[in-house]
Amino acid sequence: MRIVKEAAERKNEILDAAEELFAARGYEGTSTGDILDRVGIARGTLYYHFRSKEEILDALIERLNRTMIARAEKAAGDRNIPVVERIIRTILCMNPETGGFPIGHEVMEQVHKPQNALMHQKMQQGLLDGVVPVITRLVEEGNAQGIFHTGYPQETTEMLVLYSGIAFDSRLGGEPEQEARRVRAFIHNTEILLGAESGSLEAPMALLFTQVK
Amino acid sequence: MRIVKEAAERKNEILDAAEELFAARGYEGTSTGDILDRVGIARGTLYYHFRSKEEILDALIERLNRTMIARAEKAAGDRNIPVVERIIRTILCMNPETGGFPIGHEVMEQVHKPQNALMHQKMQQGLLDGVVPVITRLVEEGNAQGIFHTGYPQETTEMLVLYSGIAFDSRLGGEPEQEARRVRAFIHNTEILLGAESGSLEAPMALLFTQVK
């Protein structure tokens, strides 16, 4: 049977299927045939809409990142909230556990398995490109308000974002003790790097954590 | 023609070939057939020595990491040199450009291309596992000497090592201006995080950079 749909709609169907399958079996573990079956289309159709399997991954990650960036920008833009808190909220946005993600956690589960290194790399790059500018602006705002004193806002933000990736990752550290230590170290070092007053991050951070978890 | 060799020797031959090929074409871009041809052995022989293609990659990375860790430990162990300088030297060890690597730069060139995400991930993990403990000890030594004041030696080291990966990477930043900024930010933030005296890292760092480049 043959069903014709608009290109954009079909593309989204394919991405939906890819998202579920990648989440369940990982990128390498999913064949284009699996996607075909789930969407219910033929081989040629898939390659009519996407040039390659990797292009599907790229499109999917872009879609995921778009929603995440939107959240981050919303969190960052609320001018009623103090800057410190906005920074924390924005950083938490990146993390599926603490960010209340609309997308399945399973994707993130998979992302760290060795078979999905490509997925992981692309997502991380997307994070750096997308979230870093948002947070950098906040840091500069804090500088202007005189509550931060950072010589290198962008680079410092890069450092923090990069580390937050492993600090908030329960699938990595091994012992839970180590994980907790990383989070504490992250908060502490963030204060130091931003030149914020000692303890000024700790309190709102602790608050948000309990809210979120 | 049939040539029999000791297992260890053959294994090394295979790793040599894999190293050259991965360096030239990347991991995904190299087929086991390519390795077979280069070593001059048959399919079965390869799989007699290694269980899978990925196991070849693992063994190769372990071999590379071993030599790198050895260099790092040598740099870290020289008790005649002040701690600050040892830390810098050790960090530079990780970087192929600044570390005077025995292995080909080409491997590192490849490592950042999207096709080699797996290779990249495994190498980075090896770095974290291998070098972080070495540097952590140095940081603790600095703490004991009273020239550093770090609350979280290990986690701070993790942060620095992680960021050094992108700071010293000429293939990433795009504009050379940005790259230089990252290096400056790295030095600056290292001082701050370690609680070292302002400027105490800058001087030896600059010195080593000119020595190395």
Next chain:
DNA sequence: TCTAAACCGACAGGTTGTCGGTCGATGCGC
């Protein structure tokens, strides 16, 4: 001579991407 480690290469099974051809909605002249 016997054994076991090292080696061989055909082969099964699975994967990605291509390509010529088909179908169906849409617009147009009539």
Next chain:
DNA sequence: GCGCATCGACCGACAACCTGTCGGTTTAGA
């Protein structure tokens, strides 16, 4: 309202490749 041309969406057989297996063979050495 009705044939008809057009083109985007779709199909599935197929080529090319790639990894890992397995039964069998060779060689070194006890």
